[in-house]
Amino acid sequence: MGVSQRLKNRFRKFLQRPGTTVNLGPLSERLGPIEAREEALKELDDAALTDAARETADFTEICAVGREAARRTIGQRPYDVQLLGAMALLSGRVAEMATGEGKTLTATIAAYGHTRLGNGPVHVLTVNDYLARRDAEWMEPVYNLLGLSVGWVTEASTQEERREAYAADVTYVSVSEAGFDYLRDQLVTDVADRVQRELATAIVDEADSILIDEARVPMVLAGSVAVESDPVHEAADLVKSLRKGKDYEVAEDGRSVAFTEAGLKNIEEQLGGIDLYADDQVEHLSAVNVALHAHALLRRDVDYIVRNGTVELIDEMRGRVAQRRRWPDGLQAAVEAKEGLSATAEGEVLNTITVQAYIALYETVCGMTATAVHVGEQLREYFKLEVAVVPSNAPNIREDDPDRIYSAHDTRDEALVEEIKIAHDKGRPVLIGTLDVQASERLAEQLKAVGVPCQVLNAKNDAEEASIIAEAGAVGAVTVSTQMAGRGVDIRLGGSDEKDRERVVELGGLYVIGAGRHDSRRVDDQLRGRAGRQGDPGASVFFVSLEDELVSRHAGDILPGSPRMDMDGVVHDSQVDYAVEHAQRVAEGVNHEIHRNTWRYSVVIEQQRLLLAERRERLLTSEVAAIMLLEKSPEKAKETDEDVLSDSARAIALYHLDKLWADHLAYLSEVREGVHLRALGKLDPLDEFHRSAVPAFQELLIQVEARTIEAFEEVDLSDGWQPERSEIVRPNATWTYLVHDNPFGSELDRLIAAVGRRLTSGG
Numbered sequence: 001m002g003v004s005q006r007l008k009n010r011f012r013k014f015l016q017r018p019g020t021t022v023n024l025g026p027l028s029e030r031l032g033p034i035e036a037r038e039e040a041l042k043e044l045d046d047a048a049l050t051d052a053a054r055e056t057a058d059f060t061e062i063c064a065v066g067r068e069a070a071r072r073t074i075g076q077r078p079y080d081v082q083l084l085g086a087m088a089l090l091s092g093r094v095a096e097m098a099t100g101e102g103k104t105l106t107a108t109i110a111a112y113g114h115t116r117l118g119n120g121p122v123h124v125l126t127v128n129d130y131l132a133r134r135d136a137e138w139m140e141p142v143y144n145l146l147g148l149s150v151g152w153v154t155e156a157s158t159q160e161e162r163r164e165a166y167a168a169d170v171t172y173v174s175v176s177e178a179g180f181d182y183l184r185d186q187l188v189t190d191v192a193d194r195v196q197r198e199l200a201t202a203i204v205d206e207a208d209s210i211l212i213d214e215a216r217v218p219m220v221l222a223g224s225v226a227v228e229s230d231p232v233h234e235a236a237d238l239v240k241s242l243r244k245g246k247d248y249e250v251a252e253d254g255r256s257v258a259f260t261e262a263g264l265k266n267i268e269e270q271l272g273g274i275d276l277y278a279d280d281q282v283e284h285l286s287a288v289n290v291a292l293h294a295h296a297l298l299r300r301d302v303d304y305i306v307r308n309g310t311v312e313l314i315d316e317m318r319g320r321v322a323q324r325r326r327w328p329d330g331l332q333a334a335v336e337a338k339e340g341l342s343a344t345a346e347g348e349v350l351n352t353i354t355v356q357a358y359i360a361l362y363e364t365v366c367g368m369t370a371t372a373v374h375v376g377e378q379l380r381e382y383f384k385l386e387v388a389v390v391p392s393n394a395p396n397i398r399e400d401d402p403d404r405i406y407s408a409h410d411t412r413d414e415a416l417v418e419e420i421k422i423a424h425d426k427g428r429p430v431l432i433g434t435l436d437v438q439a440s441e442r443l444a445e446q447l448k449a450v451g452v453p454c455q456v457l458n459a460k461n462d463a464e465e466a467s468i469i470a471e472a473g474a475v476g477a478v479t480v481s482t483q484m485a486g487r488g489v490d491i492r493l494g495g496s497d498e499k500d501r502e503r504v505v506e507l508g509g510l511y512v513i514g515a516g517r518h519d520s521r522r523v524d525d526q527l528r529g530r531a532g533r534q535g536d537p538g539a540s541v542f543f544v545s546l547e548d549e550l551v552s553r554h555a556g557d558i559l560p561g562s563p564r565m566d567m568d569g570v571v572h573d574s575q576v577d578y579a580v581e582h583a584q585r586v587a588e589g590v591n592h593e594i595h596r597n598t599w600r601y602s603v604v605i606e607q608q609r610l611l612l613a614e615r616r617e618r619l620l621t622s623e624v625a626a627i628m629l630l631e632k633s634p635e636k637a638k639e640t641d642e643d644v645l646s647d648s649a650r651a652i653a654l655y656h657l658d659k660l661w662a663d664h665l666a667y668l669s670e671v672r673e674g675v676h677l678r679a680l681g682k683l684d685p686l687d688e689f690h691r692s693a694v695p696a697f698q699e700l701l702i703q704v705e706a707r708t709i710e711a712f713e714e715v716d717l718s719d720g721w722q723p724e725r726s727e728i729v730r731p732n733a734t735w736t737y738l739v740h741d742n743p744f745g746s747e748l749d750r751l752i753a754a755v756g757r758r759l760t761s762g763g
């Protein structure tokens with residue numbers, strides 16, 4: 001039986017797998033013809049191969065040529081499953097491929113293919129700068145032999161470097177840098193200042209993470225304006241002296257906190273005897289509520305760390321510092337105040353777009369990840385993307401043990417340390433995934449106490465994390481990592497050079513232990529996937545405590561009072577197993593609901609953005625503004641020199657369009673918060689939002705014209721067009737950031753909750 005036949009048999013099994021929505025059968029039929037081309041392509045010299053690469057526009061030939069180019073340049077002949085993945089990407093799917101299957105090379109063949117199919121330029125969107133650069137540099141020889149240029153962008157790239165990178169056929173860039181570049185390009189007043197070309201094809205790496213988990217994250221471009229004093233910052237001092245249980249109560253789920261009557265009175269007195277619920281005290285009420293949240297619910301070293309005098313957020317999903325992320329402004333300031341730091345400049349928001357809306361701007365989207373099936377439905381709902389499950393190259397022989405569940409943290413931690421020590425004493429490499437930085441550090445201490453040295457990979461040393469994780473498979477290595485730190489880096493058995501591979505194989509391969517289940521099964525699966533790559537031996541297990549936040553928050557009420565345990569304190573109780581699974585499902589459901597809600601609100605904004613972008617493009621690249629002025633302000637327009645009219649009309653119209661859009665975005669976010677108040681009056685908040693957003697946008701379009709005419713009539717054009725003499729002052733400095741999820745809902749949600757509590761308690 002030939003290789004292709006064996007693979008076909010395995011594919012057949014795969015095609016029956018539930019959740020597989022795309023039939024890979026027809027694509028796998030091409031593997032034979034691809035292989036049949038191999039010998040002939042090997043005969044070609046490099047120049048002839050490049051010529052061949054430039055000629056084809058057919059899946060079979062694209063894969064055959066791509067395979068030969070990879071073999072020749074980086075010495076890796078793409079496996080059949082990689083070609084199958086590449087074809088899935090070429091047909092606009094999300095390919096699910098296990099960790100270590102070689103998605104980087106798969107994406108390269110797909111990127112090449114997309115350019116051949118006329119879908120270029122191609123952006124490969126990564127989760128971080130490190131991977132953008134690494135993958136572009138690694139794959140460059142392959143691209144070059146295929147006759148393509150490749151570029152990469154990181155946060156440190158200059159304008160010129162960015163423009164050059166985007167001019168390449170294929171560009172590797174983190175999704176946030178790409179989004180920021182888009183936002184900046186939307187504000188240029190000269191076409192030549194743009195860095196990106198059209199958004200044609202996006203190949204999304206770690207697709208579930210970017211398309212689902214990060215989807216609702218707004219990317220923000222702000223311009224410098226003076227920092228105003230922030231009442232929230234002042235409120236931080238007020239809440240410092242409050243005590244839990246007396247002045248405030250934290251809800252069991254740890255996600256909300258409310259003042260007690262005594263606490264409120266205390267605050268009201270400190271504020272000089274005001275009534276916080278009086279109509280004119282809304283700002284104070286909201287400020288002290290936010291301050292209380294920062295004080296009582298956000299934990300240093302779990303939710304954020306303080307480094308170099310600033311608050312840096314820890315990304316819940318990845319457990320590492322989220323670069324340049326902020327909470328919504330009030331909350332960020334409250335946490336800064338809590339830590340005694342001065343508030344960072346806030347600036348005026350010039351433009352913002354969510355990751356999801358940015359991705360939607362591409363003509364063609366496809367992606368790859370190890371964990372797509374679980375979010376298959378959402379990928380279809382939000383991006384019309386289907387998942388294609390690509391079988392692994394070698395069968396997965398990793399042993400996934402059932403969870404070990406303990407009733408309390410103490411017993412769990414003891415057992416966990418013991419388990420690590422036993423494996424370590426034999427020399428078996430162990431990778432432990434913890435839920436947060438604090439847990440990592442606590443575990444490291446506990447391991448040290450029993451004489452087990454370990455490497456801690458967390459938010460605080462992310463610069464080195466790639467090289468540390470690369471060695472996590474070495475003999476005796478113990479690596480403690482917060483969730484997905486170091487993602488995308490290969491863990492080879494026996495160390496990165498595979499020096500002691502045989503010994504580690506004998507020991508059973510990499511042992512992955514989760515110190516608690518994550519909020520999503522996908523993240524658990526990603527952790528497990530660290531072991532058992534390419535048919536390597538390996539094992540995984542999760543050590544769960546019933547005191548873990550996930551379990552107590554979402555399944556506290558269905559846990560049996562006294563679960564059955566064995567002598568070692570391990571719980572053996574089907575009801576408990578069920579509760580743990582249930583807790584994770586609930587957490588996933590909550591996240592999905594939040595995502596859907598944000599999305600429903602953003603649909604109308606995104607339609608408006610597209611309309612506005614079209615209008616802006618016309619202003620920027622044609623004479624529509626001048627023509628409009630000739631009609632609406634004929635006297636002055638006619639007596640103005642043609643070039644001066646063209647320049648001034650364009651600049652003035654663009655300025656007002658951008659300014660009005662920024663104001664519109666601010667207005668919409670106010671409306672969005674405000675509509676929740678109206679929700680109390682039983683109106684549908686989404687309808688209400690539309691009722692405000694639609695006319696406001698129509699008004700904006702009218703205003704752009706009106707203000708342009710007005711400004712044109714006022715400006716002195718006697719010495720030509722001199723922007724500095726006009727009212728047009730564009731921000732001289734801009735910066736970008738991501739808005740982190742507000743973990744507690746919007747400020748107004750909380751306010752309503754607080755008001756609601758007060759009403760229901762008869763206050």
Ligand SMILES: Nc1ncnc2c1ncn2[C@@H]1O[C@H](COP(=O)(O)OP(=O)(O)OP(=O)(O)O)[C@@H](O)[C@H]1O
Binds near residue numbers: 076077082102370
């Ligand atoms: N066809 C091939 N032949 C030999 N080695 C390969 C081949 N394809 C990929 N590799 C190697 O496999 C390793 C994993 O590749 P890669 O990092 O692209 O995997 P991945 O699927 O992206 O994994 P992750 O999910 O961790 O990001 C790399 O070291 C790469 O060099």
